[in-house]
Amino acid sequence: MKSKKVTFADIAEYTHFSKTTISRYFNNPDSLTLENQQKIAEALTALNYKENKVARILANGKSEFVGIIIPNLYMHYYSEMLNQILSTYETYGYKFLVFAGNENKDVERKYIEELLAYNIEGLIVLSPTIPSKELAAYNIPVVGIEREDQYICSVTTDNYMGGVQATSLLQKSNCDILIHINANISKDTPAYGRIQGFLTTCQEYHLPHELILAELGNTFEENHSSLSQILETLEAKYPAKKKGMFMSNDTHANVLLNLLVRKYGKLPDAWQIIGFDNSPISSEAVIPTSTVGQQIPLIAWETMELLSAQMAERKKRKPTPLAEPIHKIVAPVLIRRETTR
Amino acid sequence: MKSKKVTFADIAEYTHFSKTTISRYFNNPDSLTLENQQKIAEALTALNYKENKVARILANGKSEFVGIIIPNLYMHYYSEMLNQILSTYETYGYKFLVFAGNENKDVERKYIEELLAYNIEGLIVLSPTIPSKELAAYNIPVVGIEREDQYICSVTTDNYMGGVQATSLLQKSNCDILIHINANISKDTPAYGRIQGFLTTCQEYHLPHELILAELGNTFEENHSSLSQILETLEAKYPAKKKGMFMSNDTHANVLLNLLVRKYGKLPDAWQIIGFDNSPISSEAVIPTSTVGQQIPLIAWETMELLSAQMAERKKRKPTPLAEPIHKIVAPVLIRRETTR
DNA sequence: TTGTAAGCGTTATCAA
DNA sequence: TTGATAACGCTTACAA
Numbered sequence: 237m238k239s240k241k242v243t244f245a246d247i248a249e250y251t252h253f254s255k256t257t258i259s260r261y262f263n264n265p266d267s268l269t270l271e272n273q274q275k276i277a278e279a280l281t282a283l284n285y286k287e288n289k290v291a292r293i294l295a296n297g298k299s300e301f302v303g304i305i306i307p308n309l310y311m312h313y314y315s316e317m318l319n320q321i322l323s324t325y326e327t328y329g330y331k332f333l334v335f336a337g338n339e340n341k342d343v344e345r346k347y348i349e350e351l352l353a354y355n356i357e358g359l360i361v362l363s364p365t366i367p368s369k370e371l372a373a374y375n376i377p378v379v380g381i382e383r384e385d386q387y388i389c390s391v392t393t394d395n396y397m398g399g400v401q402a403t404s405l406l407q408k409s410n411c412d413i414l415i416h417i418n419a420n421i422s423k424d425t426p427a428y429g430r431i432q433g434f435l436t437t438c439q440e441y442h443l444p445h446e447l448i449l450a451e452l453g454n455t456f457e458e459n460h461s462s463l464s465q466i467l468e469t470l471e472a473k474y475p476a477k478k479k480g481m482f483m484s485n486d487t488h489a490n491v492l493l494n495l496l497v498r499k500y501g502k503l504p505d506a507w508q509i510i511g512f513d514n515s516p517i518s519s520e521a522v523i524p525t526s527t528v529g530q531q532i533p534l535i536a537w538e539t540m541e542l543l544s545a546q547m548a549e550r551k552k553r554k555p556t557p558l559a560e561p562i563h564k565i566v567a568p569v570l571i572r573r574e575t576t577r
Numbered sequence: 578m579k580s581k582k583v584t585f586a587d588i589a590e591y592t593h594f595s596k597t598t599i600s601r602y603f604n605n606p607d608s609l610t611l612e613n614q615q616k617i618a619e620a621l622t623a624l625n626y627k628e629n630k631v632a633r634i635l636a637n638g639k640s641e642f643v644g645i646i647i648p649n650l651y652m653h654y655y656s657e658m659l660n661q662i663l664s665t666y667e668t669y670g671y672k673f674l675v676f677a678g679n680e681n682k683d684v685e686r687k688y689i690e691e692l693l694a695y696n697i698e699g700l701i702v703l704s705p706t707i708p709s710k711e712l713a714a715y716n717i718p719v720v721g722i723e724r725e726d727q728y729i730c731s732v733t734t735d736n737y738m739g740g741v742q743a744t745s746l747l748q749k750s751n752c753d754i755l756i757h758i759n760a761n762i763s764k765d766t767p768a769y770g771r772i773q774g775f776l777t778t779c780q781e782y783h784l785p786h787e788l789i790l791a792e793l794g795n796t797f798e799e800n801h802s803s804l805s806q807i808l809e810t811l812e813a814k815y816p817a818k819k820k821g822m823f824m825s826n827d828t829h830a831n832v833l834l835n836l837l838v839r840k841y842g843k844l845p846d847a848w849q850i851i852g853f854d855n856s857p858i859s860s861e862a863v864i865p866t867s868t869v870g871q872q873i874p875l876i877a878w879e880t881m882e883l884l885s886a887q888m889a890e891r892k893k894r895k896p897t898p899l900a901e902p903i904h905k906i907v908a909p910v911l912i913r914r915e916t917t918r
Numbered sequence: 919t920t921g922t923a924a925g926c927g928t929t930a931t932c933a934a
Numbered sequence: 935t936t937g938a939t940a941a942c943g944c945t946t947a948c949a950a
Contacts, residue, residue: 243943254921259945267919289694290634291943294926299631308660310857315656319649322677331691334675336663350672353630456860487861494863501842516651519797520828522835522863584927595937600929608935632927635942921950930941 242285251279262287293355298551302330302543303351305337305344306362312515313530314362317381320536321360328544330357337363348374357550358543361388364425372561377546379539382426389546391538391564392426398528398568399433402482402510405526405570407443409508409577411480414438414445417466418484419452427484430512434482452488459491467495478506480576486511486518489525493575497522509575524573531566538564583626591620603628634696639892643671643884644692646678646685647703653856654871655703658722661877662701669885671698678704689715698891699884702729705766713902718887720880723767730887732879732905733767739869739909740774743823743851746867746911748784750849750918752821755779755786758807759825760793768825771853775823793829800832808836819847821917827852827859830866834916838863850916865914872907879905 244258251258253276260267261276268276279285293299309315322332333354335347344365351359358377364384371378372387380390399416406414416434421427431447438445452462470479483489489511496503503509503523511518514529542562549555585599592599594617601608602617609617620626634640650656663673674695676688685706692700699718705725712719713728721731740757747755757775762768772788779786793803811820824830830852837844844850844864852859855870883903890896 241943245943255944256921256946257919260920263945269919272919286690287694288696288943290631290640290696291926292945293631294635294928295943295945297926309650309656309663310653310660312651312653312656315650315653315659318656319651319677322650322675325676331674331695333672334663335666336660349627353628354672355629355631490861494861497838497863498843502839517858517861520831520835520858522838582927586927596928597930597937597939598935601936604929610935613935629927632942633929635944636927636929638929638942919950922948923946924948925946926942926944928942931939932937933939934935934937 241288242283243288246283247276247279247285250283251275297355299355299357300330301351301354301356302332303348303354303356303359304332304334304362305347305359306334307337307339307364309336313513313532316532317362317536320533321539324536324540328540330540330544337365339363339365341365352376357547360539360543377543377550379543379546381535381539384424385561385563387561389542389558389561389563391535391542391566393530393535394565394567395426395429396433396436397429398512399430399482400437401433401568401570402430402512402528403434403437403443405510405572405576406480406482406508407437407441409480410478411508412444412477413474414443414480414482415448415470416445416482416484417448417450417452417463417488420449430484456491459488460495463488463491464495467492478508480508481510483509483511486513486515486525486527489527489575490517490521493521493523493525503575508577514569514571518571518573523575526573526576527571529569529571531569535566538566582629583624584629587624588617588620588626591624592616638696640696640698641671642692642695642697643673644689644695644697644700645673645675645703646688646700647675648678648680648705650677654854654873657873658703658877661874662880665877665881669881671881671885678706680704680706682706693717698888701880701884718884718891720884720887722876722880725765726902726904728902730883730899730902730904732876732883732907734871734876735906735908736767736770737774737777738770739853740771740823741778742774742909742911743771743853743869744775744778744784746851746913746917747821747823747849748778748782750821751819752849753785753818754815755784755821755823756789756811757786757823757825758789758791758793758804758829761790771825797832800829801836804829804832805836808833819849821849822851824850824852827854827856827866827868830868830916831858831862834862834864834866844916849918855910855912859912859914864916867914867917868912870910870912872910876907879907 244255247258248255265273306314306318333351337344344363360379361371362381368380368385368387378388380388382392403414418431452459481492483492489509493509496507509525511525511527514527518525518527585596588599589596606614647655647659674692678685685704701720702712703722709726709728719729721729723733744755759772793800822833824833830850834850837848850866852866852868855868859866859868
């Protein structure tokens with residue numbers, strides 16, 4: 237039942253080669269004659285050999301593991317990012333050890349310690365919790381995604397450009413007043429660029445505008461009641477004006493849209509809406525919603541490029557660490573649907 | 578720079594103990610005097626020791642790894658399930674190696690081989706691709722979720738009950754005709770129970786009903802046009818009747834709802850809708866949609882219970898494998914929102 | 919092209 | 935309560 241595991245020693249005995257030769261068969265087959273490769277291949281199936289990568293890691297230090305610290309998976313942005321990262325396995329061969337971080341510094345540190353104990357070769361961090369300076373101190377290749385990145389490599393969406401694109405689209409649809417609703421986020425956060433993009437564009441073109449910074453709450457119900465109030469306020473404040481709404485994300489855009497549709501049976505001409513993220517809700521909404529899309533597959537790809545380059549460098553005889561962290565910026569994509577024009 | 582790693586040997590030398598004692602400090606500290614525990618603890622911080630679990634796995638065979646094969650992460654059901662499974666780390670301590678399977682037998686087999694090479698202690702399979710008989714043959718603890726499970730342990734939602742609940746709710750809202758739209762799925766699939774639940778309930782209460790089995794397509798656009806056609810057909814066929822629609826999932830329910838709202842500016846009284854899954858779209862829809870919710874946290878929990886019991890059994894001196902695979906059934910939860918009554 | 923022998927950093931067995 | 939020593943299964947100089 238519990239058949240003992242077949243090892244190189246068994247194969248060596250069976251084929252009358254040494255363990256070294258068996259090892260070579262796997263790592264440098266060209267150094268064997270074709271005939272001997274054949275013999276070993278046969279022995280492998282005859283004995284039903286299963287490789288043991290744990291022993292291999294211990295011997296050569298290369299785990300082919302990459303750790304991932306991700307805030308959660310219920311937000312589509314994160315789960316889709318993980319999806320794309322996992323799919324790079326076919327290209328790079330790295331296996332992923334995933335921790336869903338709960339935004340608690342000590343817990344996430346514990347996760348990283350655990351990952352390190354498994355000899356991970358690199359780390360991908362989507363969680364904003366631990367400062368990049370601390371991450372850099374672990375002294376292994378790290379890439380951050382959409383987070384503070386002063387001391388580590390990173391891949392980030394050009395949020396500023398996204399803000400500009402969204403604002404410009406509203407401008408083109410002849411709105412009388414442009415309104416951006418966002419949370420009161422820190423200026424260090426990449427997403428702050430959306431606010432800057434909005435403001436800069438409005439100022440440059442002298443567009444009447446209003447910036448509403450408010451916490452809309454964490455649940456659907458809270459979003460709903462916050463935005464319901466804001467909606468009333470805006471209708472009172474700008475009764476005759478065409479309002480261009482740039483929402484901080486598609487979820488909020490959808491709540492606003494639903495409020496309007498339920499009130500008027502359709503999206504009134506006096507309202508234009510654009511969201512951010514191109515999450516599923518934007519296309520599944522009652523009126524497919526314009527949005528600024530993040531190029532998640534590209535971000536995942538760039539992340540692995542950056543990470544694998546660093547990991548490969550480390551395997552050289554004389555590794556040259558990066559002098560400066562590399563920061564890649566990925567352009568967002570404007571997606572025009574039916575809530576603008 | 579590349580500081581050599583601190584090992585038990587270093588600590589042993591530093592403390593004048595043997596490596597064995599250091600090992601005991603970690604695995605069986607009570608067997609040391611408090612004083613000596615103290616000494617070792619100090620040495621650990623003095624030398625900045627980092628544990629190496631790879632060496633540990635090689636020596637004792639316990640990887641604390643669990644492999645996961647999941648079809649994808651863009652469907653909310655799967656990403657939320659992964660989320661919940663990952664969160665069991667705090668309770669069970671198992672680390673997860675995740676592969677997003679692409680529903681290709683050979684590829685998924687390759688994934689499993691790779692997982693086995695890392696000495697995983699157990700496997701969770703959400704993908705329906707590989708038959709349970711084959712999975713069972715790997716001879717490691719396996720739990721399947723919502724899939725064919727003849728030869729393996731499994732956790733599955735009571736789809737039949739879900740179908741009954743949905744149908745009963747429509748019945749209570751005084752519909753004249755009940756209609757269930759689903760794909761032409763195999764009778765082996767757990768989800769087939771939804772169809773059975775619908776039919777049985779209708780027959781039992783002599784409710785006028787219609788079962789529509791049709792492929793609605795894989796994209797949002799395809800869903801939209803398929804359902805648009807079905808909508809027209811139904812309006813022509815049952816012009817004066819109150820129609821109770823039981824949709825196979827929330828995505829389809831939402832498409833139907835949106836078609837109606839865009840046509841009539843609201844959900845007409847002649848239409849009642851219930852979906853399945855309690856995915857985010859059901860609560861975010863323009864009219865929050867009734868649905869049958871799967872208890873994802875509970876399913877994840879039961880899965881780990883089942884798996885960890887098997888894994889623990891294996892670590893005993895004389896393991897007693899399960900005589901029969903255990904199949905757990907989790908009840909669905911009816912969620913009443915605004916599209917019924 | 920192939921082999922020998924010494925690691926890799928733990929844990930397990932047996933003895934003291 | 936502690937220690938010597940042999941695994942665990944593979945890789946890697948160094949030799950031949």
